[in-house]
Amino acid sequence: METAELAALDREVLWHPFTQQLGWSEEAAPIIARAEGATLFDTDGNAYIDGVSSLWCNVHGHRHPAIDAAIRAQLDRVAHTTMLGLSHPPAIELARRLRDLAPAGLTRVFYSDSGSTAVEIAVKMAFQWWAQRGEPARTRFVCLENAYHGDTLGSVSVGGIDLFHSRYRPLLFDALRVAAGDAEALERTLARHGAEVAAVIVEPLVQGAAGMLLQPPGYLRAVRELCDRHGVLLICDEVATGFGRTGRMFACEHEQVSPDLMCVAKGLTGGYLPLAATLATEAIHDGFLGAHADYRTFFHGHTYTGNPLACAAALATLELFDSERTLEMLQPKIVLLERELAARVAPLEAVAEIRQRGFMVGIELAGFDPALRTGHRVTLAARRRGAIVRPLGDVVVLMPPLSIAPEQLRRLVEITAGAIAQATAGAT
Ligand code: PLP
Numbered sequence: 001m002e003t004a005e006l007a008a009l010d011r012e013v014l015w016h017p018f019t020q021q022l023g024w025s026e027e028a029a030p031i032i033a034r035a036e037g038a039t040l041f042d043t044d045g046n047a048y049i050d051g052v053s054s055l056w057c058n059v060h061g062h063r064h065p066a067i068d069a070a071i072r073a074q075l076d077r078v079a080h081t082t083m084l085g086l087s088h089p090p091a092i093e094l095a096r097r098l099r100d101l102a103p104a105g106l107t108r109v110f111y112s113d114s115g116s117t118a119v120e121i122a123v124k125m126a127f128q129w130w131a132q133r134g135e136p137a138r139t140r141f142v143c144l145e146n147a148y149h150g151d152t153l154g155s156v157s158v159g160g161i162d163l164f165h166s167r168y169r170p171l172l173f174d175a176l177r178v179a180a181g182d183a184e185a186l187e188r189t190l191a192r193h194g195a196e197v198a199a200v201i202v203e204p205l206v207q208g209a210a211g212m213l214l215q216p217p218g219y220l221r222a223v224r225e226l227c228d229r230h231g232v233l234l235i236c237d238e239v240a241t242g243f244g245r246t247g248r249m250f251a252c253e254h255e256q257v258s259p260d261l262m263c264v265a266k267g268l269t270g271g272y273l274p275l276a277a278t279l280a281t282e283a284i285h286d287g288f289l290g291a292h293a294d295y296r297t298f299f300h301g302h303t304y305t306g307n308p309l310a311c312a313a314a315l316a317t318l319e320l321f322d323s324e325r326t327l328e329m330l331q332p333k334i335v336l337l338e339r340e341l342a343a344r345v346a347p348l349e350a351v352a353e354i355r356q357r358g359f360m361v362g363i364e365l366a367g368f369d370p371a372l373r374t375g376h377r378v379t380l381a382a383r384r385r386g387a388i389v390r391p392l393g394d395v396v397v398l399m400p401p402l403s404i405a406p407e408q409l410r411r412l413v414e415i416t417a418g419a420i421a422q423a424t425a426g427a428t
Helices: 003-013 021-027 065-075 089-101 115-132 153-157 162-171 183-196 219-230 251-255 282-286 308-323 326-345 374-385 406-424
Strands: 032-036 039-042 047-050 106-112 140-144 176-178 197-202 233-237 261-264 276-281 351-357 360-365 390-392 395-398
Touching: 047 406, 065 308, 089 106, 089 276, 089 308, 106 115, 106 282, 115 153, 115 197, 115 233, 115 261, 115 276, 115 282, 140 183, 153 162, 176 183, 183 197, 183 219, 197 219, 219 233, 219 251, 276 282, 308 326, 326 351, 326 360, 326 406, 360 374, 360 406, 374 390, 374 395, 374 406, 395 406
Parallel strands: 140 176, 140 197, 197 233, 233 261
Antiparallel strands: 032 039, 039 047, 106 276, 261 276, 351 360, 360 395, 390 395
8 A cells, every 4th residue: 555545544544542633634644664773664765763662662673683583483383372271481481581680579470461551460469469468458559740650540540640640530549649759758648648558659760751750869769668667568660661771671770679569561572562561579479379269369361461472572682681782782872862962952942951861861841832732843843854752741752772873873862953943943
């Protein structure tokens, strides 16, 4: 099919995520036909730098030969089998790899298929664990203001972005919300409600979907200590920060924190296939042991839980961190990104603040009427210049694949600066 025909059909039959369909037809969004490394190509052959890692998940680039080969090899064995009553080699091997990589104490791996479900599972596990320990009053969750943990009802319940979440409030359970980055606020909430609290859930170090809001150094460590002091569980949602995004394998490592439950997804398969995991301590796992008649089983699972193709992709992705020394190679690129942003983006009049942690960047534009959709217009301008970036309101997000070449990284920042200047010209 020709591009025009595909575009017409897209408008006729598709309903896009997080998209106001009424404006969609005017956007003339590229239709991506193929990709290579950090570059996407549309059906007309135009190239774009994948500036948001295909929604924060691509790690080693598109069509990496090792990941492609691992998926093909698994395809020759079995594409899918259930984990209800069965097991398979990639799921077993990947679980061991995750256990060995994860912060100390996270010894059990429960698979699912998206960041949202990994969070949903952590919340249900924490709730059930307390009930089975004989403390059924611990039913509440403490979460951070502006948190984003996904779109299922449980993960929305512990979310705090009104634009996305307030519509569904009547369907949600009531969580306790505290200001992010403020350990004293958490302390007060736990002092008051501690006995009702099952767990505190945080995005460690960076609140991504809120616009790359950074937490002060020491905050995560303080959260861990407060959870310990009040005897509540800590859930770290590493869906966005995991697998090298912040410069370490997991964000928790920056503050030597081991949570009781940890959620991973996105980068787990290198951005190839949907797979997620909720990692739990042995103590949490053991709280679900009992005779069948005790009904302590964790009654949760999805059809594609632990899909073999996805597990094979994840194993290859994790191996590449060693063979390509991904985290070591990343460090100078983090510095380069910081330098380029300071030189090209920070001086722009429309830019109020640049927030960076590793390869997670939020460029906050300030002083614009939200109705102007300035962030959105920046992304359209960037697209015309050859880069895909995404706005979160008036925050322009950059999250390139960890494997991006330094030259392409420079070009991404150059395009972004040009797009901001163009989209805001005469408006400040
Ligand atoms: N948790 C965090 C911190 C996220 O950033 C996201 C997605 O952006 C999610 C959970 C939800 O993941 P998914 O979109 O795979 O359901």
